[in-house]
Amino acid sequence: MADVVLKAVEKVFGSERVVKSIDLSVNQGEFFSLLGPSGCGKTTTLRMIAGLETPTSGDLLIRGERMNDVPINRRPTNLVFQKLALFPHLDVFDNIAFGLKLKGLPRPEIARRVDDMLDVVSLAGFERRRVTELSGGQQQRVAIARALVNAPAVLLLDEPLGALDLKLQLRLQRELKRIQRSTGTTFIYVTHNQAEALTLSDRLAVMNEGRVEQIGSPADMYLHSATSFVASFIGRTNLIAGEATFAGGEARVTDGALSVVLDDADAPADNGRTVLSLRPERIVIAPKTPMANGIDATVAEVEFLGATVLYRMRIADGRILFVQALADTPPLAEGTAVRLGWGKDAAVSIRSTTVAEDVE
Amino acid sequence: MSAVAAAPASGRRLSRGARLGLLLGPGFICVVLPFVAAMALLGAYSLNLRDTTGAGLGLSVWSQFLGDPFNWRVIWSSVQLAALSTVITILIAYPTAAALLRVRNRFYLVVAYVALFSPLLVSVISRSYGWLLLLSDTGFVNQTFGLFGLGPYRMVFNETGVIIALVHVLLPYAVLPILNIMTQVPPVYREAALDLGASGWTVFRQVTLPLTLPGVIVAAEIIFALSISAFVTPSLLGGGRVLTLSRMLYDNIGLIEWGMAAVQAIVLLTTALAVLFVLERVNRATHAARQD
């Protein structure tokens, strides 16, 4: 069952269309992420679901009810803010009890639910601490508890781990996943961090320039990227663009010095310009047996990543191919000439959109 | 989720204008509007709206006021008094602020702050009375002078007493902005200048003073505005013998010369604004000079 549905939702600020006709459906109990670079409209989308912004047009439904005109305080959603927004004048208990008190629950009931929630976020014993005295990670957990204690239908999280250091991020990611599983609450999680989104999500939507580029599971997104933006934003890839020609059940796409052969079933039927994504780990260095595709290259740069090595290989026309190999042998030296090969099924045909900037 | 069900679609978000109106409206209608109306009426009265001379609406009161050299003398002496108090106050406030910054003993610091700023909490009337006691012919100050065979000096019911008491009123207002800017000037500038071989005096003249000048000007603006319009202190310490614009205004109401009083009120306001304007220009100029 769908918990949150967006139908052709748009948001216009002044003359700027920040969100362009989005369709989304988030299932009950799902961990769903909105992933994209800053300015892609993901936070605005989340704020519309929360009720902090009103959609300019389109329909927003939560559990089947139209929410466009329901004010934020009457929505079955709660938000974990990017800047946390804990109440500095209240202690941990009163922060978490804030929503329950507003609902007018009896005191013992409030105390019980806050206690339970403190256990869930591993903060038992911190009731009377001032929130300003807590560490970043502890504040984060108070923010999550404060939202989750209200038993919202949907918990919305706006880059909640962005301000923390990497180690803490990784720990809290696991914790978030555990909390989500144990409560069965639908989570909608906004992030610009693709690793985070892939780790946490059941499904995710990649957004770019106010549009949804693709919706799917993390594996889907990686293996069957629908667009060049998705392919380049999630992981790293080699994009190859050229005319496709068909002969003998095979398609051939030529782009400069590169010529890629694939099954014609995998290439678009119209005989036009085709864009392919070739993941770096699908390319084999010095293949033992002949492969469907092959090209000569020299090692331009070597990046040792631990388990794997990332090579920037220069091909005849001067362009760079990314190649990722297991680090089971000592890395090749720069300047080494090698033969590269890949199978017919390695390159995937995708829709051409923009290309994500290399963020490292 | 039961909370979802009941949600009226209407009247949920007010427009910005409506919100601003709700927030500003009561205060502006109840307090600001009467003030504006009062000031407008003041202008109207200065144009002889409440005709007591039979001259009709016009500039007759103004020409009467401006045509009388006595009034010009009062304006001039008010400005002089205010300017003198301002200059003396600044000359005391600047080293006081500099000294405060160098106090390391926490207890002494608290004592100094309390001594400097607590007089703000004491009624001007009480303080004027205190100065009357201190400065009278047989008061503490003249008695002390007497021990050295000096005096007695006449210090009440003349300008000397007024200025001394005014400085006392103004000093806390002057110290605050100067102290404020001094804490913002990083010591590295002074250190760099000293390192470059400048003498202490040169450093002060070329580095510290220019950097702290904006604070001095702000202080001067505040205390000039306060001193030109001061009423209680000049009245009580001047004993009616030191005539200022504000005192003359008060007397004119007793005489039911409302048109004249209105003119004087506007002249008082204009004088204060004129000096503020000049000081503000100086402030901009020094800012601009520092930007280069």
Added chain:
Amino acid sequence: MQESAIKRWALHIFLAATLAFMLAPILIVVVNSFNASAFNAWPPHGFTLDWYRKVLANPAFQRGTVNSLIIGVISTAIVLVLGTPIAYALARIRLRGVTGLKAILFAPLIVPRVAIGFAMFVLFVALGTATGLRLYGTFTGVILAHCVLMLPFVVAILTVSFGEVDPIVEEAARDLGASPIAAFRLAVLPQIKGALLVSGIFAFITSFDEVETTLFVVRPAVNTLPVEMYHFLEQYQDPTIAALSTLLIAFTFFIALAVPFAVKGNELLRMMTSGKQ
């Protein structure tokens, strides 16, 4: 950076002299309130509490004190109630034309108080003649005049402090189920408690000490204490006024120091000495 010892000593002596200058008129008032001499003879001619008895028995001072307390409390309450939403609006809502509104709002800070007093007097009399509204010489009139003086101070203090409250806590409170007003009351107001207290004390003391504007709008029945003192001092200078001043000094110090200290003891001390090291 080491400064010359001479310069340091010179500055310290200067500071000590300034402090003595600041305290002198206040100390002498306190001392003189016990002076047995009716002519303020110096050194004092013996110790007496007669002046305190005189002050407490003086009907004009009694009435003035009651009037001042009533006017101070009511006008403080009014400016806090009216000033808080204005400060909130100035801190949170950006709109064109606000600069003009601000200029009018803060104008009473620049306009000489004597001029404000006279202008209010003229307004009250004119309104009285035109509409029969009785403002001149009434509590309502004095309170209105005091509100005009106090509102800009209160708004200035509160605007700064609203500016320090992250607007996001209001969104958080709304998200947790609060109506806009509840969000303000539960999430914002508690954070500016200190500023409300400070501006309230400030407003009350301003009203309680006000002479220059008040002189123009009072009639003997509603004379405030400072006005009574001013008129008294214009005629007599015996230590009665010293005794009254001493009582007032004790009272204002109690309000200004004891109240905030009771609320948050050490924080005030820290505030007073901070920004120094």
